[in-house]
Amino acid sequence: xxxxxxxxxxxxxxxxxxxxxxxxxxxxxxxxxxxxxxxxxxxxxxxxxxxxxxxxxxxxxxxxxxxxxxxxxxxxxxxxxxxxxxxxxxxxxxxxxxxxxxxxxxxxxxxxxxxxxxxxxxxxxxxxxxxxxxxxxxxxxxxxxxxxxxxxxxxxxxxxxxxxxxxxxxxxx
Amino acid sequence: xxxxxxxxxxxxxxxxxxxxxxxxxxxxxxxxxxxxxxxxxxxxxxxxxxxxxxxxxxxxxxxxxxxxxxxxxxxxxxxxxxxxxxxxxxxxxxxxxxxxxxxxxxxxxxxxxxxxxxxxxxxxxxxxxxxxxxxxxxxxxxxxxxxxxxxxxxxxxxxx
Numbered sequence: 164x165x166x167x168x169x170x171x172x173x174x175x176x177x178x179x180x181x182x183x184x185x186x187x188x189x190x191x192x193x194x195x196x197x198x199x200x201x202x203x204x205x206x207x208x209x210x211x212x213x214x215x216x217x218x219x220x221x222x223x224x225x226x227x228x229x230x231x232x233x234x235x236x237x238x239x240x241x242x243x244x245x246x247x248x249x250x251x252x253x254x255x256x257x258x259x260x261x262x263x264x265x266x267x268x269x270x271x272x273x274x275x276x277x278x279x280x281x282x283x284x285x286x287x288x289x290x291x292x293x294x295x296x297x298x299x300x301x302x303x304x305x306x307x308x309x310x311x312x313x314x315x316x317x318x319x320x321x322x323x324x325x326x327x328x329x330x331x332x333x334x335x336x
Numbered sequence: 337x338x339x340x341x342x343x344x345x346x347x348x349x350x351x352x353x354x355x356x357x358x359x360x361x362x363x364x365x366x367x368x369x370x371x372x373x374x375x376x377x378x379x380x381x382x383x384x385x386x387x388x389x390x391x392x393x394x395x396x397x398x399x400x401x402x403x404x405x406x407x408x409x410x411x412x413x414x415x416x417x418x419x420x421x422x423x424x425x426x427x428x429x430x431x432x433x434x435x436x437x438x439x440x441x442x443x444x445x446x447x448x449x450x451x452x453x454x455x456x457x458x459x460x461x462x463x464x465x466x467x468x469x470x471x472x473x474x475x476x477x478x479x480x481x482x483x484x485x486x487x488x489x490x491x492x493x494x495x496x
Contacts (some may be wrong), residue, residue, distance in 0.1 A: 200427055205362045212368070213367070218370050325370075326370050329366070
């Protein structure tokens, strides 16, 4: 004894696959639900660049912590509580013309407040997920906070100068 | 393709919602920067020697005196460095101690032009990347200490 549900599924499959229905009927009716998951826009705001300041040739690793003044900061603004997939792309070296110094990027996030001291480490390179839980005043959206830091190591032969690189943070919800 | 059609059909019949996943994405860049400067060195050129001092005496060497200790800092030209040092240290002859109170001065090159310096002060390296430091101070040999040669290590630190 096959269940009515099985028969209904069989009928529908036969019709859509181009075959004839097993039993002739004058009419048939089936419904489906159409849904759309509408979300508020996701925004990433760079609050601060990463500044290691002065580092002597032949030194390192010169470590910059999330709580240091030179740490980079991003704010993510989007759907309250929604899971956001974040990817951080960082170079392995900072450049000054043709010269380079080694850069080991590090990052951490705080889902609840703009507080780097309570941030949790996250990977640089591989994607990770976070949620936006920090209330944004006057908006029905929430913030998440991301901090960039890391270390630079300078070879003794590195010529003096300003060395720079670009870190890109991409998020999707 | 057939697999997709069959799945949709089954979903319709079984009453499973066919949802569309909405996505929103964003990205932003940050600049990472570091200013590389020449390595900083500090060379001790001369020690501080009070010479022979009688008991129950306060002896003083000014940082502009020939007996003052001297260091040369060398690094990135026209770059500030922060200088730190103790206000005093103990000198010992192996039996007794006495206090040496420091008095530091500095100038790019000329001792006679040295200006007083406090720990934590900042000074600029000159166009050649140099700055000079001189250490004077005083000792008090009163208090019933024994005679002998008293010495101690005084540390000076400079950093960008």
